[in-house]
Amino acid sequence: MPLNTVKQLLKEASKKIEYLDAELLLAHVLGKSREFLATNPEQTIDMMRVIKYKYLLKKRTSGMPLAYLTKHKEFYGFDFLVNKHTLIPRPDTEIMVEAVVNRLRATNDGQQIILIDVGTGSGCIPIAIAKWTSDFRLRVSIFATDISKQALKVTKRNAKKHNVPITFKHGNLLEPVLSSVVCNQLPFIITANLPYITEQQYQNSPTPEIHHEPKSALVADNNGLALYEELFKQIKQIVKCHILHITCYCEIDPSQSAQIAKLIGNILPETKLEIKKDLSGKDRVVIVSWGE
Ligand SMILES: C[S@@+](CC[C@H](N)C(=O)[O-])C[C@H]1O[C@@H](n2cnc3c(N)ncnc32)[C@H](O)[C@@H]1O
Numbered sequence: 337m338p339l340n341t342v343k344q345l346l347k348e349a350s351k352k353i354e355y356l357d358a359e360l361l362l363a364h365v366l367g368k369s370r371e372f373l374a375t376n377p378e379q380t381i382d383m384m385r386v387i388k389y390k391y392l393l394k395k396r397t398s399g400m401p402l403a404y405l406t407k408h409k410e411f412y413g414f415d416f417l418v419n420k421h422t423l424i425p426r427p428d429t430e431i432m433v434e435a436v437v438n439r440l441r442a443t444n445d446g447q448q449i450i451l452i453d454v455g456t457g458s459g460c461i462p463i464a465i466a467k468w469t470s471d472f473r474l475r476v477s478i479f480a481t482d483i484s485k486q487a488l489k490v491t492k493r494n495a496k497k498h499n500v501p502i503t504f505k506h507g508n509l510l511e512p513v514l515s516s517v518v519c520n521q522l523p524f525i526i527t528a529n530l531p532y533i534t535e536q537q538y539q540n541s542p543t544p545e546i547h548h549e550p551k552s553a554l555v556a557d558n559n560g561l562a563l564y565e566e567l568f569k570q571i572k573q574i575v576k577c578h579i580l581h582i583t584c585y586c587e588i589d590p591s592q593s594a595q596i597a598k599l600i601g602n603i604l605p606e607t608k609l610e611i612k613k614d615l616s617g618k619d620r621v622v623i624v625s626w627g628e
Pocket residue numbers: 422423424425426429454455456457458459460461481482483484487507508509529530531532552553554563
């Protein structure tokens with residue numbers, strides 16, 4: 337019996353990694369679906385592909401995240417390209433997307449809105465929001481910023497793949513987009529899944545796979561809240577000079593909700609604050625609004 341059949345390769349691989357991962361890697365190497373593997377267990381695989389599969393298998397065994405090997409990650413029903421310069425989109429972030437989609441769906445027909453995603457990475461947040469609201473007659477102009485030029489290259493490819501028009505800006509949080517958005521007085525929504533874990537959480541993470549992801553996408557100073565603090569200060573500058581309706585959605589670690597509420601109270605005392613929980617009942621998204 338040939339050793340290089342789908343069935344044999346999966347059986348061998350599943351001694352080292354999860355069976356699902358073995359399937360996804362083999363499907364990736366063959367350019368086929370998992371259904372193809374399930375329905376063609378006796379298919380013989382050529383030597384070049386077997387070598388490639390075994391190379392990826394070795395990387396996966398040493399802890400490389402599956403998404404970096406297949407270069408894809410599913411998020412909120414869509415497929416996103418990822419690479420070592422982007423964070424791998426997390427299911428937790430779907431809570432924020434859902435909240436924004438619901439908010440936009442409740443908005444009047446024809447309403448013009450500006451959506452700014454800061455720290456966009458793969459672009460999964462604004463692209464998923466745009467796709468899930470595309471059947472509504474909203475006029476949403478989307479901006480996305482990131483401090484990493486390499487990550488923005490991936491955002492651009494994802495926006496093109498999903499046919500979502502986005503204005504991309506390289507720079508620190510809101511800074512690169514401020515001049516283009518504040519003068520037109522439209523309501524705007526800010527989404528932010530910024531780095532929020534502490535150095536200690538990073539070092540002691542129960543999922544060592546995160547050490548393959550860019551540290552600059554994960555870790556922040558001041559108990560993980562340094563970038564949110566800077567973002568709120570930038571927003572304060574805007575609300576001081578302009579009368580605007582702004583809603584800002586921030587993903588947090590559940591342990592940070594009291595601290596971030598205090599921070600917002602100090603920097604932006606006249607705001608409305610709401611906290612959304614994730615599926616396990618933990619605080620996950622802070623929603624801050626002005627002028628509503
Ligand atoms: C936690 S990742 C989130 C990526 C993506 N939004 C997601 O949810 O998968 C944080 C992102 O913020 C970016 N970032 C870090 N510091 C930044 C800053 N000062 N200004 C803009 N982006 C920043 C990182 O490069 C990274 O892409």
